[in-house]
Amino acid sequence: MEAIPGKDLVTLRRLHAVAGVVYLLWWFAVELLLPNYYNPLSSRLSVVGFFALALGLSYFSQRVKNHLGPLLYVGVWLLTAHFFYLLYRNGGDSNWIIGAFITVMAINYCFLSEPALLLYSGFVLALSVAATLLLPSLSHSIFLPGLLTIVLQANIGMHTRLKALRALAESNEQFQLLFNATFEGVLVHENRRIVNANESLAKMVGISRQDLVGKDILDIVYPADRASAAEKIGLADQTPYETRGLGANGRSIDIEVRAKNFTDGNKQVRLVTVQPIGDRKKMEQERISSRSLAENIRVRDEFISIASHELKTPLTSLKLRNQILERDLKKITGENYPAAKMREFVTITSRQIDRLSQLVESMLDVSKIALGKLQFALAPVDLVAVVTETLSMLRTQAEERGSPVSLQAPPSLLVRGDTSRLSQVMENLLTNALKYGDGKPIQVIISTEGPAALLQVIDHGIGISPEYLDKIFERFERAISSKNISGLGLGLYITRQIVAAHGGTISVASELGSGSTFSVTIPLDSASRANS
Numbered sequence: 419m420e421a422i423p424g425k426d427l428v429t430l431r432r433l434h435a436v437a438g439v440v441y442l443l444w445w446f447a448v449e450l451l452l453p454n455y456y457n458p459l460s461s462r463l464s465v466v467g468f469f470a471l472a473l474g475l476s477y478f479s480q481r482v483k484n485h486l487g488p489l490l491y492v493g494v495w496l497l498t499a500h501f502f503y504l505l506y507r508n509g510g511d512s513n514w515i516i517g518a519f520i521t522v523m524a525i526n527y528c529f530l531s532e533p534a535l536l537l538y539s540g541f542v543l544a545l546s547v548a549a550t551l552l553l554p555s556l557s558h559s560i561f562l563p564g565l566l567t568i569v570l571q572a573n574i575g576m577h578t579r580l581k582a583l584r585a586l587a588e589s590n591e592q593f594q595l596l597f598n599a600t601f602e603g604v605l606v607h608e609n610r611r612i613v614n615a616n617e618s619l620a621k622m623v624g625i626s627r628q629d630l631v632g633k634d635i636l637d638i639v640y641p642a643d644r645a646s647a648a649e650k651i652g653l654a655d656q657t658p659y660e661t662r663g664l665g666a667n668g669r670s671i672d673i674e675v676r677a678k679n680f681t682d683g684n685k686q687v688r689l690v691t692v693q694p695i696g697d698r699k700k701m702e703q704e705r706i707s708s709r710s711l712a713e714n715i716r717v718r719d720e721f722i723s724i725a726s727h728e729l730k731t732p733l734t735s736l737k738l739r740n741q742i743l744e745r746d747l748k749k750i751t752g753e754n755y756p757a758a759k760m761r762e763f764v765t766i767t768s769r770q771i772d773r774l775s776q777l778v779e780s781m782l783d784v785s786k787i788a789l790g791k792l793q794f795a796l797a798p799v800d801l802v803a804v805v806t807e808t809l810s811m812l813r814t815q816a817e818e819r820g821s822p823v824s825l826q827a828p829p830s831l832l833v834r835g836d837t838s839r840l841s842q843v844m845e846n847l848l849t850n851a852l853k854y855g856d857g858k859p860i861q862v863i864i865s866t867e868g869p870a871a872l873l874q875v876i877d878h879g880i881g882i883s884p885e886y887l888d889k890i891f892e893r894f895e896r897a898i899s900s901k902n903i904s905g906l907g908l909g910l911y912i913t914r915q916i917v918a919a920h921g922g923t924i925s926v927a928s929e930l931g932s933g934s935t936f937s938v939t940i941p942l943d944s945a946s947r948a949n950s
């Protein structure tokens with residue numbers, strides 16, 4: 419048996435003491451008021467002794483202390499039996515019947531549990547029957563104590579229950595008060611059916627508390643978020659999460675939900691608190707958008723300054739050539755104008771026009787990427803052929819820079835890609851290698867790496883300092899000042915986007931002053947993968 423809690427132990431000890439003392443005092447009262455009746459002190463002391471012994475031993479023996487409750491019942495039963503013994507020995511005198519009534523009434527207060535009361539009533543009834551059999555003259559009155567026990571029992575039972583109900587109502591009232599006073603929305607649901615909801619929640623979703631009861635909890639979740647909310651409920655997850663509630667007029671409310679499962683009696687219910695976080699979200703968004711707005715403005719201004727500089731250079735050159743042409747045109751007469759000079763003019767002009775269209779093309783590509791409109795026609799492509807063609811296209815440029823370009827590649831290698839975009843990748847990497855390669859030899863190597871083709875462009879030029887290695891693939895990012903070598907800082911950004919759209923990767927290894935190696939992987943076409 420479990421140890422009796424401290425407060426109950428004090429009560430039980432007091433009950434033992436009161437029962438013993440009162441039963442002993444009763445002996446004096448009977449001696450005084452009914453002098454000639456059968457009332458031996460010794461038999462009464464045996465009952466008093468029982469209470470006193472139990473009380474005394476409870477201070478020494480843990481067992482007795484733990485069983486003080488049942489011992490009180492046994493004592494009370496003993497006392498009742500003794501009382502009936504006195505009734506019997508006094509020939510069923512009505513004074514003793516009144517005494518029995520008092521005993522029963524007093525004893526009833528000792529039994530606070532219904533089963534204990536029932537058992538005790540049965541005991542009193544059995545004693546009454548025995549007394550009737552022994553004293554037939556008592557047959558009309560002897561059932562009185564038993565009857566009274568039952569009446570009192572019902573009375574006490576009702577009283578106790580009423581008290582409990584009142585306490586419950588009081589605590590319930592307090593709970594409801596708190597429940598409704600919280601700023602957070604609170605609800606309890608059983609298998610998604612709402613059992614209770616507070617006023618704050620009712621206001622939040624624009625449905626009265628009464629109407630909320632019985633509803634499916636998902637009915638107050640914003641439709642688009644219902645599936646994920648159902649999953650959380652199903653998992654009995656306790657980590658707070660953000661979702662959207664369904665407010666009045668179908669508008670969505672940003673909320674943070676915390677939920678916890680608990681058992682109410684034999685039912686599994688879930689307590690949910692709902693905190694509106696609209697203001698917090700709005701502030702966060704405002705902070706983020708003001709930060710990104712400032713960043714966008716900075717990037718845009720920087721880009722405009724670089725782009726205008728870049729566009730101005732070929733334009734100035736074109737303008738100058740045109741002015742010379744105009745001046746010369748005034749001088750020439752017919753076919754006197756030397757063809758060689760004219761060819762030189764045309765070559766330079768078309769190079770500047772190429773440069774201008776390249777710049778505009780890059781800018782267009784970037785805006786397409788931003789809008790998600792960069793398109794690819796993927797098909798089996800021979801990467802070696804694409805690279806060879808790009809190399810020959812840039813041969814003149816390489817010669818002008820004094821950088822010999824070597825190619826090391828298998829006869830052909832099929833990848834799945836977009837020919838013109840792959841050639842753009844090669845062109846960007848090679849142009850950079852030429853631009854930043856310091857006039858030193860450049861190697862282009864094509865090989866395979868697992869299920870992908872590996873394209874490497876290696877130069878031995880200025881290299882890139884470590885802090886820029888990650889940044890150069892971002893928009894407008896350059897590792898060098900625009901004054902040194904011209905460029906918009908868009909080539910690698912576009913290259914990375916193209917490679918990613920092919921399902922490939924791009925990386926760089928570089929050391930300042932010793933050159934750079936750009937490595938690109940492009941997934942092989944399934945046919946070449948099968949052959950390799």
Ligand code: ADP
Pocket residue numbers: 846850851854855877879880881882890891895896897898904905906907908909910911933934
């Ligand atoms: P751009 O060349 O127009 O500036 P890119 O996006 O092609 O733009 O390159 C970004 C930056 O990366 C360049 O400005 C340069 O600083 C650096 N970079 C690219 N390729 C090389 C290379 N082969 N060697 C050294 N630096 C390079």
